[in-house]
Amino acid sequence: MDVLLFTIPVALLLGFVFLMAFLWALRNGQFDDLDGAANRVLLDDDVDEADNGNSQSPT
Amino acid sequence: MDAPVRDWAAFVTPGEGEDIAHLDLAVEGITCAACMVEIERGLGALPGVTRARLNLTNHRLALEWNPQETGAATLIDSLERLGYRAHPFDPGRRNEAELAESRMLMRALAVAAFSAMNIMLLSVSVWAGNASDMSPTTRDFFHWLSALLALPAAAYSGRPFYLSAIRAVRAGRLNMDVPITIGVTLALALSVMQTIQHAAHAYYESAMMLLFFLLIGRWLDHNMRRRTRAFAENIAALRAETAILIGDDGGLSEVPVSAVGSGERVLVRPGERVSVDGVVASGSSEIDQSLVTGETGLVGIGPGAEVYAGTLNGSGQLEIRVVAAGSGTLIEEVNRLLDNAMQAKSRYMRLADRAAGLYAPLVHGAALLTFIGWWLAGIGWQPSLVIAISVLIITCPCALGLAIPAVQVVASGVLFREGVLINSGDAIERLAVADTIVFDKTGTLTLPAPEIVNADEIAAGALDAAARLALSSRHPLAAIISAAGKATAPFDNAEEIAGSGVAATFGDVDLRLGSPAFCDAEAEAETIAGRHPTASLIAYRVGENPPVVFAVEQALRTDAVAVADALRQRGLTLHILSGDRPAAVAGIAAELGIDDWQGGLKPTEKIVAIEKLRDEGRKVLMVGDGLNDAPSLAAADVSVSPVTAVSVSQAVADCVFMGSRLGPVVTALDIARRAHGIMKENLWIAAVYNVVAVPLAVAGFVTPLLAAAAMSGSSIVVTLNAWRARLGRAGLGEA
Numbered sequence: 171m172d173v174l175l176f177t178i179p180v181a182l183l184l185g186f187v188f189l190m191a192f193l194w195a196l197r198n199g200q201f202d203d204l205d206g207a208a209n210r211v212l213l214d215d216d217v218d219e220a221d222n223g224n225s226q227s228p229t
Numbered sequence: 230m231d232a233p234v235r236d237w238a239a240f241v242t243p244g245e246g247e248d249i250a251h252l253d254l255a256v257e258g259i260t261c262a263a264c265m266v267e268i269e270r271g272l273g274a275l276p277g278v279t280r281a282r283l284n285l286t287n288h289r290l291a292l293e294w295n296p297q298e299t300g301a302a303t304l305i306d307s308l309e310r311l312g313y314r315a316h317p318f319d320p321g322r323r324n325e326a327e328l329a330e331s332r333m334l335m336r337a338l339a340v341a342a343f344s345a346m347n348i349m350l351l352s353v354s355v356w357a358g359n360a361s362d363m364s365p366t367t368r369d370f371f372h373w374l375s376a377l378l379a380l381p382a383a384a385y386s387g388r389p390f391y392l393s394a395i396r397a398v399r400a401g402r403l404n405m406d407v408p409i410t411i412g413v414t415l416a417l418a419l420s421v422m423q424t425i426q427h428a429a430h431a432y433y434e435s436a437m438m439l440l441f442f443l444l445i446g447r448w449l450d451h452n453m454r455r456r457t458r459a460f461a462e463n464i465a466a467l468r469a470e471t472a473i474l475i476g477d478d479g480g481l482s483e484v485p486v487s488a489v490g491s492g493e494r495v496l497v498r499p500g501e502r503v504s505v506d507g508v509v510a511s512g513s514s515e516i517d518q519s520l521v522t523g524e525t526g527l528v529g530i531g532p533g534a535e536v537y538a539g540t541l542n543g544s545g546q547l548e549i550r551v552v553a554a555g556s557g558t559l560i561e562e563v564n565r566l567l568d569n570a571m572q573a574k575s576r577y578m579r580l581a582d583r584a585a586g587l588y589a590p591l592v593h594g595a596a597l598l599t600f601i602g603w604w605l606a607g608i609g610w611q612p613s614l615v616i617a618i619s620v621l622i623i624t625c626p627c628a629l630g631l632a633i634p635a636v637q638v639v640a641s642g643v644l645f646r647e648g649v650l651i652n653s654g655d656a657i658e659r660l661a662v663a664d665t666i667v668f669d670k671t672g673t674l675t676l677p678a679p680e681i682v683n684a685d686e687i688a689a690g691a692l693d694a695a696a697r698l699a700l701s702s703r704h705p706l707a708a709i710i711s712a713a714g715k716a717t718a719p720f721d722n723a724e725e726i727a728g729s730g731v732a733a734t735f736g737d738v739d740l741r742l743g744s745p746a747f748c749d750a751e752a753e754a755e756t757i758a759g760r761h762p763t764a765s766l767i768a769y770r771v772g773e774n775p776p777v778v779f780a781v782e783q784a785l786r787t788d789a790v791a792v793a794d795a796l797r798q799r800g801l802t803l804h805i806l807s808g809d810r811p812a813a814v815a816g817i818a819a820e821l822g823i824d825d826w827q828g829g830l831k832p833t834e835k836i837v838a839i840e841k842l843r844d845e846g847r848k849v850l851m852v853g854d855g856l857n858d859a860p861s862l863a864a865a866d867v868s869v870s871p872v873t874a875v876s877v878s879q880a881v882a883d884c885v886f887m888g889s890r891l892g893p894v895v896t897a898l899d900i901a902r903r904a905h906g907i908m909k910e911n912l913w914i915a916a917v918y919n920v921v922a923v924p925l926a927v928a929g930f931v932t933p934l935l936a937a938a939a940m941s942g943s944s945i946v947v948t949l950n951a952w953r954a955r956l957g958r959a960g961l962g963e964a
Contacts, residue, residue: 174367178374182347189343196335202328206285209262 237301239484240317244293249279252301254290254315255463256283256308264313271311275299287459290315317485318462327455334451337386338444344382345437348375352434359429372424372431379417379433387413387440389447403589405627408596412621413439416933419614432615435933439622442941449948450631453638472504473497475548486538489551497547502540507549509534514545588626596621599927616929622936623926628918628943632911635951640904643955648887649897650872656883659867660898661905663850665842666796669861670807670814670828672854673871674821675783676889679706681713682761683780691777694735695769698723698742702731706767706781707742730768738772750776763813785817788961792891793821795961799898801850804842806835806861835861852894853882869894892961899959907954911947918943 195201237252244251256268265283268290272281277298282291292304301317308315351371358368387410394406413436420431471483475494486504489495494510497503503516513531530536536549600617604610641651651657668674684692696714699707701723720740723733730743741747745754750768757766757778764780786792796803804825807814811828818826827838839861842849851865862868862882870882871891886893922939925931931939 174370178351182374182378185343185347189339192339193336196332196339201332201335203284203286206262206265206283209265209285212262213266 237317239488241301244280246279246293248295248297249293250296250301252292252304253318254292254305254308255318256288256290257314257316258312259283259285259288267311268308268313272304272307275304275307278304287456288463289318289459316463327451327458331448331451331455334389334444334448337389338441338448340382341386341437341441341444344378344386345434345441348378348434348437351375352431355431365427368429369424369427372420372433375431375433376421376424379420379437383413383417383436383440386444390440390443403593405589405625405630407589408592408621408625409439409443411593412436412618412625412933415614415618415621419611419618423611428611430615432618432933435618435622435937438934439937439941442937442945443627446627446631446941446944446948449945449952450635450638453635453642453952456642491551493551495549495551497536497542497549499542499544499546501542503536503538503542503547503549505549505551506538507536507551509536510548510550512545512547514547515543516540588624588629592621592624592626595624595923595927603929615933616926619931619933619936620923620926622933623922623931623940624919625940626915626919627940628915628947629912631944631947631951632915633908635948636904636908636911636954639951639954640900643900643959644884644897647893647896647900647960649893650885650887651883656867657901657904658908659848659883660850660869660901663848663867663898664800665802665804665847665849666894667804667806667839667842667849667851667853667865668823669851669853670805670809670817671783673852674789674805674817674891675785679709679765679781679783681709681779681781682764682784683757683778684713687777687779691769691771694740694771695742695777695779698731698733698740698769701725701733702742706765707731709781710742710767710779739770740772741768741770743768745776745778748776750778753778763816785820786889786891788890788892790821791961792895793823795895796898797822799895801898802847804838806830806838808835836864839864850898869897896960900954903957903959904954907950911950914947914950915943 200207241250241252243249258264259268262285265285268283269281272278272290272292277295278292279295280291280293283289284291290308292301294300294304305315351374355363355368355371357363390406390409390413393404394410397404397407416432416436416439420433420436423431472486472489473496474482474484474489475496476482481496489505495505495507499514509530509532511532513529516528516530516536530547535552536547596617599620600613603613603616637657640657644651681687681692692710692714693716696711696716697718697720699711699714700716700719702725720733720735723731725731726743726747729747730741732742733740745751745766745768748768748770750770753776754766754768757780758764761780761782764782767779767781768776769779770776793803802825803821803823805814805818805821805823805827807826807828808830809828814826814828818824830838839849839851843864843866848867849865851862851868853862853868853870862870867884868882869884869886872885872887884897886897918939922931922936922943926936
């Protein structure tokens with residue numbers, strides 16, 4: 171039972187940390203364009219051949 | 230005076246970083262994520278551009294660039310070459326409040342979620358512990374932890390409800406937030422009291438879960454409205470809310486209305502809307518004041534007369550000295566239309582409103598009676614209070630209140646995206662039940678501006694040359710030819726011969742443009758007239774070569790035939806009522822396959838025809854050009870108008886559609902029918918929920934937590950069901 175006095179507040183503190191992270195992301199405007207964010211995940215970034223000395227297979 | 234120069238400087242704001250300019254644009258033509266990629270990569274690759282980010286949700290582009298390396302005009306041109314038209318937002322009137330409220334709701338939701346879920350963790354433990362052998366000290370510890378989580382979180386995340394409830398009570402009415410506030414407060418107070426008394430049960434999770442679920446519903450609802458409003462603002466940007474500023478040197482520049490200051494001079498051309506409040510400095514004209522005073526007659530004005538923003542100028546050019554800095558009227562109109570649409574006062578809504586109005590006192594009454602009833606039954610006042618709280622929560626008529634508006638907001642948003650603006654909220658219901666469509670001809674079935682209808686028979690070189698010659702003529706048909714050929718440089722020695730045409734010499738060749746007689750082209754003209762009997766004919770001849778004849782008339786909208794077929798497929802009967810000559814209407818009616826048509830009608834005769842149809846029990850949808858059809862539009866059950874040069878509010882119609890295609894009429898009908906079906910479903914869901922849930926709560930079978938889940942569940946189900954109005958396909962090609 172004594173261990174609960176420790177573990178539960180720690181769990182709550184961790185949850186609180188994530189709550190703060192979420193609120194920060196919200197303030198940062200990450201939730202303003204949900205459709206765009208959803209689609210950006212699927213976009214391909216072409217490999218920039220000028221940057222890579224050892225370039226992979228051409229896209 | 231030359232055409233005004235678009236003053237981009239007035240739309241541009243400082244960006245992030247030194248020497249960076251920022252511009253927000255509403256972009257037309259975005260259909261999917263691929264567009265986003267094209268635009269961002271295309272613009273991002275241009276020199277000087279530091280940021281090009283497209284918001285796919287509301288179709289807005291945030292552009293930042295170094296003004297020393299490039300400029301707004303170049304960037305917008307590049308965007309147009311990619312195939313997307315863009316219109317700047319007036320930085321003086323960005324609606325930040327909605328974004329702020331959306332974020333505030335999300336913050337409240339996050340806090341409520343954190344609190345509710347962690348309390349559930351503890352509560353489930355307590356419930357399990359009550360059944361087995363949890364020690365009272367542990368239970369008390371958990372309860373106090375729950376109190377610590379619940380009280381601050383409820384105070385923070387419940388603010389939208391408490392503030393709304395306090396405002397309502399101060400105004401002497403009861404709204405749906407009052408029982409919620411009472412429920413949450415009572416539940417928390419009771420729980421604290423029971424925790425102090427070392428009792429086995431507390432209700433912190435009920436209060437927090439209630440807030441959590443309610444906030445989900447609020448956020449969904451608010452976001453839907455924000456989307457709809459964003460599209461409306463995009464459309465307003467597309468209509469370019471600008472004023473033509475007259476500089477001290479007499480030069481003209483086009484600036485956003487909010488950039489016009491008091492005392493400056495503004496030019497209003499014939500046929501344009503007055504952009505600012507002011508006094509006429511020079512010029513005289515007539516003004517249509519109907520927007521402001523309701524008078525539909527034209528009022529003559531001259532120097533010294535007061536004019537108001539939003540009124541329509543007649544045939545004279547006016548110079549206006551600004552009295553009050555303009556606040557822009559189009560976006561306010563659009564917002565007002567939007568607000569009207571969203572606060573619909575439809576038949577169902579009125580019913581739901583009245584029901585919800587009676588409901589709040591009923592809710593409190595029922596809860597009070599339940600409390601008294603159970604207390605008298607002898608179970609003690611605290612258990613009685615718990616049951617009463619459950620009743621209070623579960624009878625809240627949130628679902629009923631959301632049933633119709635939620636669908637209207639979603640449907641309005643979908644319609645906006647398709648380019649259809651709804652003027653009144655109950656238009657959706659009336660559109661859905663229409664079974665007969667009456668079309669006007671000129672400007673509705675046909676495009677409002679005449680164009681060359683036999684362009685495919687004419688060689689490109691001939692059109693270019695004819696267009697250059699046409700620049701020297703003041704004949705209205707000549708303007709159409711020069712616009713079609715995109716001519717910019719007139720011939721130096723061109724001469725207009727009144728009543729016949731324009732002649733010029735190029736090198737040693739004679740060029741003529743004008744009536745068929747003037748160009749010796751009567752034979753060719755007859756052949757063309759055979760094919761286009763109602764068109765006006767203009768001939769063009771180079772030297773002794775065979776002449777070319779242009780047929781100019783108002784063309785049928787490109788998708789008119791397809792639309793007529795689609796409408797018939799959907800079970801509608803079609804009619805044409807036109808004021809144009811029967812010969813002109815007959816051809817179009819034949820092309821569209823419409824048998825019931827009448828030409829040569831005066832406006833009063835049109836109304837008679839419509840009333841006759843309505844007397845037969847039909848529900849008539851009239852599609853007409855809003856300008857002179859206003860009474861007939863009002864006579865029909867529901868009306869739709871194409872927006873041409875007319876301002877949005879001048880259209881008396883219930884709905885207004887943009888663009889040169891007729892397809893939006895079909896789209897609007899499909900969406901309205903689907904939305905109507907969903908509205909009825911929602912009303913059923915709300916009704917069934919109440920019929921089932923309330924007796925169960927009064928009988929004591931429902932704990933506060935279950936009540937919270939059930940009540941919010943019904944609201945969320947209704948809201949999500951409304952979202953279905955966005956699904957499915959609508960419009961031409963989808964039966």
